[in-house]
Amino acid sequence: EVQLVESGGGLVQPGGSLRLSCAASGFTFSSYSMNWVRQAPGKGLEWVSYITSSSSDIYYAGSVKGRFTISRDNARNSLYLQMNSLRDEDTAVYYCARGARGMAYFDYWGQGTLVTVSS
Amino acid sequence: EIVLTQSPATLSLSPGEGATLSCRASQSVSSYLAWYQQKPGQAPRLLIYDASNRATGIPARFSGSGSGTDFTLTISSLEPEDFAVYYCQHRSNWPLTFGPGTKVDIK
Numbered sequence: 001e002v003q004l005v006e007s008g009g010g011l012v013q014p015g016g017s018l019r020l021s022c023a024a025s026g027f028t029f030s031s032y033s034m035n036w037v038r039q040a041p042g043k044g045l046e047w048v049s050y051i052t053s054s055s056s057d058i059y060y061a062g063s064v065k066g067r068f069t070i071s072r073d074n075a076r077n078s079l080y081l082q083m084n085s086l087r088d089e090d091t092a093v094y095y096c097a098r099g100a101r102g103m104a105y106f107d108y109w110g111q112g113t114l115v116t117v118s119s
Numbered sequence: 120e121i122v123l124t125q126s127p128a129t130l131s132l133s134p135g136e137g138a139t140l141s142c143r144a145s146q147s148v149s150s151y152l153a154w155y156q157q158k159p160g161q162a163p164r165l166l167i168y169d170a171s172n173r174a175t176g177i178p179a180r181f182s183g184s185g186s187g188t189d190f191t192l193t194i195s196s197l198e199p200e201d202f203a204v205y206y207c208q209h210r211s212n213w214p215l216t217f218g219p220g221t222k223v224d225i226k
Contacts, residue, residue: 045155045163045206047215059213062120095162100174104210105153107174109162 002026002108004096009113016086016117022079022096022110030054030074033099035106036081038092038115048094049081050104064090086117121145123207123218131226138194140221142207147187151211154183154192157220158203166205167192197223 008020020036036048049070050059058070069082079096093114097106122145132138142152150170155163165174167183170190180195194201202225207218 044220045157045208045217047208047217050213050215061214100165100168103168104215105165105168105208106155106163107165109164111162 002098004098004108004110006094006096006110006113009094009115011116011118012086013119014087014117017082017084018086018115020081020083020094020096020113020115024077024079024096024098027098029072029077032101033104034070034072034079035097035099035104036070036079037095037097037106037109038090039095039112040089040092043092046092050099051079083115086115088117091115091117120214121148121209121211121216123209123216125205125207125218125221127221128219129222129224131224132197133226134197134199136197138192138197138201138223140192140194140205140223142185142190142192142218144188144190144209144211148209148211150186151209152183152185152190153208153210154181155206155208156201156203157206163206194223 003025005023051070067085071080093112095112096110098108100107124143126141154167157163171183182193204220204222206220
């Protein structure tokens with residue numbers, strides 16, 4: 001069974017940093033691209049970042065480019081999101097989502113971790 | 120950036136009725152469009168990919184159609200568990216974007 005479990009969310013002040021983690025199991029992690037998708041409270045979905053299976057290609061949404069860094073450790077079956085210079089508008093549930101084979105869609109999702117940016 | 124627009128914002132229907140949801144792209148995305156279902160407190164679930172392909176385990180009452188800029192998600196006969204929010208998403212280029220969602224609620 002595919003499982004994605006996010007951790008690392010919490011309350012942080014504006015301008016602060018946070019590192020999210022996603023632990024993957026039930027599939028060959030090193031064979032799949034991975035993504036972070038977020039959802040502000042009561043709002044819709046926003047794609048944040050994508051990383052290929054080998055980390056050779058990485059993409060970011062314009063709203064986070066230069067502030068967030070996606071990475072992965074295939075030996076540890078883990079995905080990460082380093083978030084710096086956090087803003088109020090980064091408050092959201094952050095989902096880890098597996099890339100569907102060969103396509104930039106999201107076929108499995110974690111349950112999400114809440115990041116709250118507030119003073 | 121490709122903007123996806125969904126209509127209607129809310130669809131009020133009864134169980135057993137059919138539902139037709141629309142997604143329009145600001146420029147052609149070919150057939151590179153997916154549909155997701157999200158229930159309150161849950162992560163989204165992939166329903167349809169590349170406009171018309173059902174994802175693994177998705178019931179046949181869900182179908183997708185369209186290409187270019189206009190797409191449709193059809194639910195042939197609503198089951199109680201189908202009342203949820205539905206999002207479209209393209210993969211035509213970067214950045215990936217989602218539509219704002221259509222809420223299907225019980226009339």
